[in-house]
Amino acid sequence: MNKEDYGPQEPLSKSIHATKYRGKGETFYEAMTRVANALKDNDAHFENFRSILLNQRFLPAGRVQSAMGAPRTVTPYNCFVSSTIDDDLDGIMEAAKRAAKTMKLGGGIGYDFSTLRPSGSHITSLDSSSSGPISFMGIFDATCKTIASAGNRRGAQMGVLRVDHPDIEEFVHAKNDLTNLTQFNISVGITDEFMEAVKNDTNFELRFNGEIYKVVNARALWDQIMRSTWDYAEPGILFIDRINRKNNLHYCETIAATNPCGEQPLPPNGACLLGSFNLTKYMVEHDGKYVFNKNQLINDIPHVVRSMDNVVDRATYPLPEQELEARNKRRMGLGVTGVANAIEALGFDYGSDPFIRILEDIMATIRDECYKASIQLAKEKGAFPLFQKDYLTSEFALSLPSEIRTDIAKFGIRNSHLLSVAPTGTISLSADNVSSGIEPVFDYEYDRTIQEPTGPHVYHVVDYGYANFGVTPKTTKELAVQDHVRVLNTASRYVDSACSKTCNVGNDVNFDDFKEVYMDAFEGGASGCTTFRAAGKRYGVLNTSNTEKVAEAPAVEETNDFVDEGGACYYDLETGLRKCE
Numbered sequence: 001m002n003k004e005d006y007g008p009q010e011p012l013s014k015s016i017h018a019t020k021y022r023g024k025g026e027t028f029y030e031a032m033t034r035v036a037n038a039l040k041d042n043d044a045h046f047e048n049f050r051s052i053l054l055n056q057r058f059l060p061a062g063r064v065q066s067a068m069g070a071p072r073t074v075t076p077y078n079c080f081v082s083s084t085i086d087d088d089l090d091g092i093m094e095a096a097k098r099a100a101k102t103m104k105l106g107g108g109i110g111y112d113f114s115t116l117r118p119s120g121s122h123i124t125s126l127d128s129s130s131s132g133p134i135s136f137m138g139i140f141d142a143t144c145k146t147i148a149s150a151g152n153r154r155g156a157q158m159g160v161l162r163v164d165h166p167d168i169e170e171f172v173h174a175k176n177d178l179t180n181l182t183q184f185n186i187s188v189g190i191t192d193e194f195m196e197a198v199k200n201d202t203n204f205e206l207r208f209n210g211e212i213y214k215v216v217n218a219r220a221l222w223d224q225i226m227r228s229t230w231d232y233a234e235p236g237i238l239f240i241d242r243i244n245r246k247n248n249l250h251y252c253e254t255i256a257a258t259n260p261c262g263e264q265p266l267p268p269n270g271a272c273l274l275g276s277f278n279l280t281k282y283m284v285e286h287d288g289k290y291v292f293n294k295n296q297l298i299n300d301i302p303h304v305v306r307s308m309d310n311v312v313d314r315a316t317y318p319l320p321e322q323e324l325e326a327r328n329k330r331r332m333g334l335g336v337t338g339v340a341n342a343i344e345a346l347g348f349d350y351g352s353d354p355f356i357r358i359l360e361d362i363m364a365t366i367r368d369e370c371y372k373a374s375i376q377l378a379k380e381k382g383a384f385p386l387f388q389k390d391y392l393t394s395e396f397a398l399s400l401p402s403e404i405r406t407d408i409a410k411f412g413i414r415n416s417h418l419l420s421v422a423p424t425g426t427i428s429l430s431a432d433n434v435s436s437g438i439e440p441v442f443d444y445e446y447d448r449t450i451q452e453p454t455g456p457h458v459y460h461v462v463d464y465g466y467a468n469f470g471v472t473p474k475t476t477k478e479l480a481v482q483d484h485v486r487v488l489n490t491a492s493r494y495v496d497s498a499c500s501k502t503c504n505v506g507n508d509v510n511f512d513d514f515k516e517v518y519m520d521a522f523e524g525g526a527s528g529c530t531t532f533r534a535a536g537k538r539y540g541v542l543n544t545s546n547t548e549k550v551a552e553a554p555a556v557e558e559t560n561d562f563v564d565e566g567g568a569c570y571y572d573l574e575t576g577l578r579k580c581e
Contacts, residue, residue: 333420351483383412
């Protein structure tokens, strides 16, 4: 192939990749050569990884593509979680300062506000009362707006409050007016204790530092949470106890928050790298039909894991605490995109039983081969510094094949975590509009308005599978919400962190059935759940505007700077999908 034949071919995809992920005047070939060179261990590794990148079989998150080997100082990490916020003004302001430094270098950040005392609590040193965590979230909201208005990308924050915090009811409704906390996504940390109380229709204690502030009916509180997300799509749900049971590092960290899009539960100062295997590039035509080239995927995975592991040592970090955390644990989050396109090209409708079986096989292959590759790196370079044998007692590690568990016990493992499913909206669009992550296809083709330096430009967008495989996909509007939940629960079983997935809810779903979506996600093993209901109050209002293109208006004008997965997350009314920039 000629150098110019590599990379995206569609006009919109070319424009997005050039604008967001490459330096001025840099070609796709040059950019992928830059990234491969920055992450190589030797010449053979360079050639193998560059070939994978040039053919777009693996799509590093946009931050990795933008940062590695580039002259500009930006972090290749998408995802961060704040240090623990101390329950005093100095602690709150220190956390806000650290967040500003993180966002300045382009990182999205999550916070656990459950450490802050409830509103009305007595402050002995001041002989006054606390205004509570929701009021202090306004400081972080304003900080994020300021960073964005200073020329950086749209702000990206996740605010989490535990369901047993005394201010949980105020938190649940914090974004119901469409103007408050606009720089935040918010999620409730749901405990197993609470879910049992909901199922048994019993009372539930709201408490802080061991003191009971209020007793509520669990099912009534659950209905409040569900009604808010039914109407306003927030708060999201994080099954926080499951996240910690599943966590490979349960013995040395406690997770209380996630990155802004929810696919990376992280400890205080945690950071994670993202990247996705583009399944459409593993499809080959054989005897008049498409087959999945699993051997190519298996061959590619060690080169990808080696490269992404090298990012840890060669990255720029916003804060020294984040660098220490990353080097001690060496987390990464490798996932998939183009799932719907690839499996539908095999002849199976999205969400059908055969679709689920193929998805299980692919996800199991990626899980096993990534873990094998990380074990081999441990033999060569050493296990991550905080590795202990207790690693093998996590809920996820117990699900690994016995031979992999045996090798971990014998040799250790290079990376504490390896797997995640991110939204991949922008990188999927830059790869000629492959279906995003594990999402279904929105539509075969549609017109999309993009703000460019010269003004708005309308592009005609065609689904990759429809254009290249001749497949008429089962689109979002044709699927039942249960199809979405089945795919979410299936993928969740094979990742050691979490999955970002939007469960689209049609007008035929009533409120009681809507609540079952979240219960099914809980019972099915997901780490969290997010829904999109276009008929909700938030989207009903915004759909009346001819100019509004996203579900939540940005606080600042779009800039010409690059943006990518792991940043600001909102719902795109043109596609019905959560878009993260």
